[in-house]
Amino acid sequence: xxxxxxxxxxxxxxxxxxxxxxxxxxxxxxxxxxxxxxxxxxxxxxxxxxxxxxxxxxxxxxxxxxxxxxxxxxxxxxxxxxxxxxxxxxxxxxxxxxxxxxxxxxxxxxxxxxxxxxxxxxxxxxxxxxxxxxxxxxxxxxxxxxxxxxxxxxxxxxxxxxxxxxxxxxxxxxxxxxxxxxxxxxxxxxxxxxxxxxxxxxxxxxxxxxxxxxxxxxxxxxxxxxxxxxxxxxxxxxxxxxxxxxxxxxxxxxxxxxxxxxxxxxxxxxxxxxxxxxxxxxxxxxxxxxxxxxxxxxxxxxxxxxxxxxxxxxxxxxxxxxxxx
Ligand code: 5GP
Ligand code: MN
Numbered sequence: 001x002x003x004x005x006x007x008x009x010x011x012x013x014x015x016x017x018x019x020x021x022x023x024x025x026x027x028x029x030x031x032x033x034x035x036x037x038x039x040x041x042x043x044x045x046x047x048x049x050x051x052x053x054x055x056x057x058x059x060x061x062x063x064x065x066x067x068x069x070x071x072x073x074x075x076x077x078x079x080x081x082x083x084x085x086x087x088x089x090x091x092x093x094x095x096x097x098x099x100x101x102x103x104x105x106x107x108x109x110x111x112x113x114x115x116x117x118x119x120x121x122x123x124x125x126x127x128x129x130x131x132x133x134x135x136x137x138x139x140x141x142x143x144x145x146x147x148x149x150x151x152x153x154x155x156x157x158x159x160x161x162x163x164x165x166x167x168x169x170x171x172x173x174x175x176x177x178x179x180x181x182x183x184x185x186x187x188x189x190x191x192x193x194x195x196x197x198x199x200x201x202x203x204x205x206x207x208x209x210x211x212x213x214x215x216x217x218x219x220x221x222x223x224x225x226x227x228x229x230x231x232x233x234x235x236x237x238x239x240x241x242x243x244x245x246x247x248x249x250x251x252x253x254x255x256x257x258x259x260x261x262x263x264x265x266x267x268x269x270x271x272x273x274x275x276x277x278x279x280x281x282x283x284x285x286x287x288x289x290x291x292x293x294x295x296x297x298x299x300x301x302x303x304x305x306x307x308x309x310x311x312x313x314x315x316x317x318x319x320x321x322x323x324x325x
Contacts (some may be wrong), residue, residue: 017083024243030062031153031158032085033051034063038150039139048067054070054240106121109134114287128173130162130169132161203242216252226260250276256277257282259272265301268303268304270304271301273297275297280324282296
C-alpha cells in the first residue's frame with residue numbers, strides 16, 4: 001500500500017501523536033486506539049488518546065492507566081500528528097475536535113463505506129471486518145513487532161466488530177488475522193471473559209426491563225426495544241454500557257431489522273441503533289437522519305421523544321422494506 005509508506009515517513013519524522021475515534025467508542029474503536037498507542041510508544045514516541053466519550057466497562061481491561069483522556073480532560077501537549085481511527089467523518093469524533101491543532105497532520109484509518117477521506121492521508125477500505133484488521137496489515141507492512149498487548153487489543157477490535165465471528169464480515173481474512181493475533185500472544189480467554197462474560201447484576205436487571213419493551217412491527221419484520229433514562233436511573237447502569245443491547249431485537253426469528261432506541265444523548269434526542277439481515281441495508285436508512293455505519297449495522301441520532309422517534313424510524317424502515325419486496 002503506497003499510503004502506508006507515507007504514514008511510516010510521518011511516524012519517523014514527528015514525535016507528538018494524538019489518537020482519537022468516534023463518539024461512544026466501541027470495541028473496534030478502542031482496540032484499534034490501544035494497539036496503535038502501544039506500537040507508537042514502542043517506537044519511542046509521545047502518544048496520548050483523546051476521546052469524546054467514556055470507555056465502556058467491558059473494554060477497560062485493555063486500556064493502560066492514564067493514557068486515555070476523556071473530554072473535557074484534555075492533554076497539555078499539542079499534537080503534531082492526529083490518527084482518527086474507525087471514524088467516517090471528522091464530525092464523528094465529537095468534542096475531541098476542539099483539541100486538534102490547525103496545522104496537525106491528520107491520518108484517517110477506517111472501514112466505513114461512508115468515509116469522507118477527510119485526512120491528509122487516508123487508508124480507507126470497506127472490505128475488511130474492522131479498523132483493527134487494517135491496522136494489523138499496516139503493522140505487518142511496517143514490520144512492527146506485534147506484542148501480546150498489541151495482539152490482544154487488535155483481537156478485541158476483530159472479535160467485537162464481527163460479533164464474535166458471526167456477522168457476514170467474518171471473512172477468511174478476518175479469521176486468519178485472529179489466528180495470527182493468537183499466535184502473537186493475544187489473550188483471547190481474557191477477552192472473552194471481560195467482553196462477554198462479566199455482566200454486572202445491574203446490567204442483567206436492565207436487560208430484564210429492556211426485554212419487557214420488545215415489540216414487533218410490520219408483519220413481524222421489524223423489532224424494537226427501548227432504554228429510557230428512567231430505566232438507567234433505576235438500575236444504576238451507565239448509558240455507555242448498553243451498546244450490546246442492539247443485538248437483542250435482531251436475534252428474533254424472522255425479523256429483518258432490529259432497532260434499539262436509547263435516551264442517552266441530549267434531552268429530547270434519541271440514539272437509534274439498527275441491525276439487519278437478508279441483504280437489507282440499514283446504512284441507507286441511517287443516512288436519511290444524518291447518521292451512517294455499515295450495511296448491516298448503522299446508527300443515527302434523532303430529535304424527539306422516544307415514542308416520536310420510533311414512529312419516524314419505523315416509517316422510513318417500512319418504506320425501504322416495501323421497496324425491497
Ligand atoms: P451503533 O448502532 O452500535 O452505535 O453503531 C453501528 C455502526 O453505525 C457503527 O459502525 C457506528 O460507527 C455507526 N454509527 C452509529 N451511529 C452513528 C451516527 O450517528 N452517525 C454515523 N455516521 N455513524 C453511526
Ligand atoms: Mn469498526
